[in-house]
Amino acid sequence: MGISIDEVKKIAHLAKLELPEKVAQTYTEELSKILDYFASLKEVDTDNVQPTFHPFTWDTPMREDEVKPFEDIQAILANAPELLENMIVVPKVVKAP
């Protein structure tokens, strides 16, 4: 199967990982090797096989619609790198006019 360096760069962008050129090359080699190993899956006939996304399932658990405020919001906000009036500060997001 393999993977090209351009694909590796595209994936890194999608995954929001900074990827210096040199590292991109290493990733391309490593990932290609791993993807080659995966190629054996092709030989398995899965035409009539349902995928397993959960080891097993039962009726969807659902909560009642009740409000239970969390008791320690400050403990959440305390982990924020930067706050202004309880809002989290981030570099400016390209703004809709």
Add this chain to the structure above:
Amino acid sequence: MNSLNLNRLTIKRALELLDEGKISSVELTQACLERIKKIDPEVKAYLYVNEEWALEQARLADEKRKAGEHGKLLGIPLAIKDNILIKGHPTTCASKILQNYIAPYDATVIRKLKKEGAVFLGKTNLDEFAMGSSTENSAFFPTKNPWDLERVPGGSSGGSAVAVACRMGLGALGSDTGGSIRQPACFCGVVGMKPTYSLVSRFGLVAFASSLDQIGPFALNIEDTALLLKVISGHDPYDSTSAPREVPSFTQILQENANTKFRVGIPKEYFEHELHPEVAKNIEEMISLLKRLGHEVKEVSLPHTKYAISVYYIIAPAEAASNLARYDGVKYGLRVEGKSLIEMYKKSRAEGFGREVKRRVMLGTYALSAGYYDAFYLKASKVRTLIKQDFLKAFEEVDLILTPVSPTPAFKLGEKTSDPLQMYLSDIFTIPVNLAGLPGLSLPSGFTRESLPLGVQVIGPHFRDDLVLSLGYQIEKELDLETIPPIVKAL
């Protein structure tokens, strides 16, 4: 404190001594803390130890005991893998990206342990975000195997396994996504159990691969393992994948099943792999032992075993790529400033995550991306069905399955770090169990000539954690191994 011989002190025995008033939880906790001071600089099992906090909990436990309370773990000092949240204390996942993160809430297992009066000594080392098989992927330092400091303790829950092996805690919690409890338990000569998927709540366990992750206990023996498992398992309304069913008393079942004869399957495919000769020899001895005990041993077939690694290394990274998207420098964790928001994301994640995590995030993103989803994620999920069906079919013929835990005993530090694929292949016997959601137990089964621990894995049908523990209990009694690492013995 003469009654306190940590090296042979099980949780069960400690509870008796506490109840009899022969020791206090403060003394017990103090003893563990002293042990940590002596040995941990060598083995580096802990990322975080908070003496003051531990002793405070111990004092509280002693007061409760005086007031007549009887929590199932009242006053017992435990170690917790650092990917399980304890409110008000750091949870780093051994990652730089969470280096300064303080948990704002308790994991469900922590709430359950607190309710039963357990004392937390600290948080143990792991492969970053539980991704690894050697604890070498910790962003802070590798943990060492107490049986041979040049070797790995296994992983990803290496810190918890070592903490228990060195008696730096009477028990511990780890998490197991592809063998992360069982393999380090095997490498360190302790008992480790991955329960049936959904038996233990995942709420508050930092997600690696949601459909595979399961929290489980480490202990010195099966009885303690059963006790810890009973406390942490049970339905949790905060986890939609938590099983809505009653959990039996495992410790009681051990006694009831003490002489029960089981039909035990040996999967022939597990022997088609290259096995370390001493591992091969040991598993033969285990088969003989089972026969000697009167169990029926028969060969079973798990034909899709050879695809398990591929399936696992597609599904787990895919889920991980998604689960780890939240570490972005916005609301918590490491933020590396950039010229723009996107740059901040990319720099924070590139600096915050280690090599293996990045590798898996890339792999997982690729497996989920448009155009590759069907060939990778969907295909792997279908083959996963076949792997699960293999087990279900085998369990029509046998009650339990016995396998090695790992193809080799503990390997050397650095031996496999340069080749990720080689590292992945070392999980071949543990991974299928997670893919199928089955319970799997790892218990000591002997030693190599170099005195490295060997372990055997007992696998059971869904929700038959009781049977798995029962067979383990019989093997353990029959073997009666002494599992004290030399570094501990030398104290």
Add this chain to the structure above:
Amino acid sequence: MEFEPVIGLEVHVQLKTKSKLFCSCSTKFGAPPNSQICPICTGQPGVLPVLNKEAIHYALKLALAVGAKVNRLSIMARKHYFYPDLPKNYQISQYELPIAEGGAIEIEVNGSTKLINLTRIHLEEDAGKLVHDEKKPYSYVDFNRTGIPLLEIVSKPEIHSPEEAVAYLKTLRSIVRYLGICDGNMEEGSLRCDANVSVRPKGSSSLGVKVELKNMNSFKHVERALAFEIKRQTALLLEGKTPVQETRLYDEATQTTHPMRGKEEAHDYCYFPDPDLIEVRVSEDWIEKIREELPELPSAKKARFIKEYGLSSYEAGILVEEKPLADFFEDTVRLYAKPKAVANFILTEVLRYLNRDNISIEQTQLKPEFLAELLSLVDDGTISITIAKQQVFPEVYEKGLPPKRVVEERGLKQESSEELLRKLCEEVIKENPSEVEKYRSGKKGVLGFFVGQVMKKTGGKANPKLVNQILTELLEG
């Protein structure tokens, strides 16, 4: 060549459950920043989602109301994109197997009705809010809205004019309000609309290049944005150019659309089933129970109002737009059995005040018994319809007073003493000889002038019927 626009709408309806979709935080609007958050909706490490049953209930209500097919088994999926208001950097949504598929909404434009078919209805969580700093290079994140349940309703591209689009939106809003599942407030963002617009030669069955329109926060915006966009695309086609496939934002100030700034990312959402949530299963019993509980919907109510009360399509259409108004109408008719008169009074007087104050009927102090009483007072001659409209109703509306009390306290009772009125009529005739001359020369219209003069002398309280009668008699005599 003639062109026709092809429009598909994606409407996001914010469900008014008390708590969020996957956690128990409040959904109340307007709370201080980050005061309605918890580990789950802020995406802390280790958290897991648990579905709010009421949100599924609401989704099923809408699905059944628009005749969509409910999927007995639907799947929650993760949709990935990095954005600061999305704490997990994935949104829990639905992709394959949404909660419902198909269905249709009937709209009425210029007196003719048309069915707009739906593709799907799916459930997802809302994102938070970003506040942008005007002076510094920062944005600020508030997670209060994060995790509030949304239903996305996707129409087929079967809308062919801005008017149809607005009619579709209004009908949909009216349905969700009838069902009590959403406020439908576009300004507050509880109802949001994106549009896919293309233009093609009339009669062609192929689709043109699709442009996605965003940032339309009212019906007026939707109408103007679509009109502008259709004009723009048509002009391009006439020049022999092709519109670019892109996302454009509506700018209220210039009433135009322009491309979203910044490089358009080729989106790859990496959808996959959320491993933290088991498939959503909906039992036949549950569906049946909801079906039984469904209220009468606007289109059915309208038909019934026309048939049962003899209203015009126009009158019925306006009355049923908001359920509280329709209920107000029917409750009043129950007390005062002249539906035409009730409808007439509501459509003119009541709506004039509601529109002036931009509120709905249940936010006022009006009660059906007040309106019934007011109209009875006109019928029995206690007050004139003019007094009722101009003097009594405003008091009833503003102060919530019963009409009888207003009439008594302000002495508005109609003057019906024939003796007094005759005296006043004679005075008026005497005072205006030239007008009398006009009348007698055949200009009968002058009668209105005399009536007006009598009204003036009585402060508007004179019984107009009686005054008319006396004046005619005197002038003709």
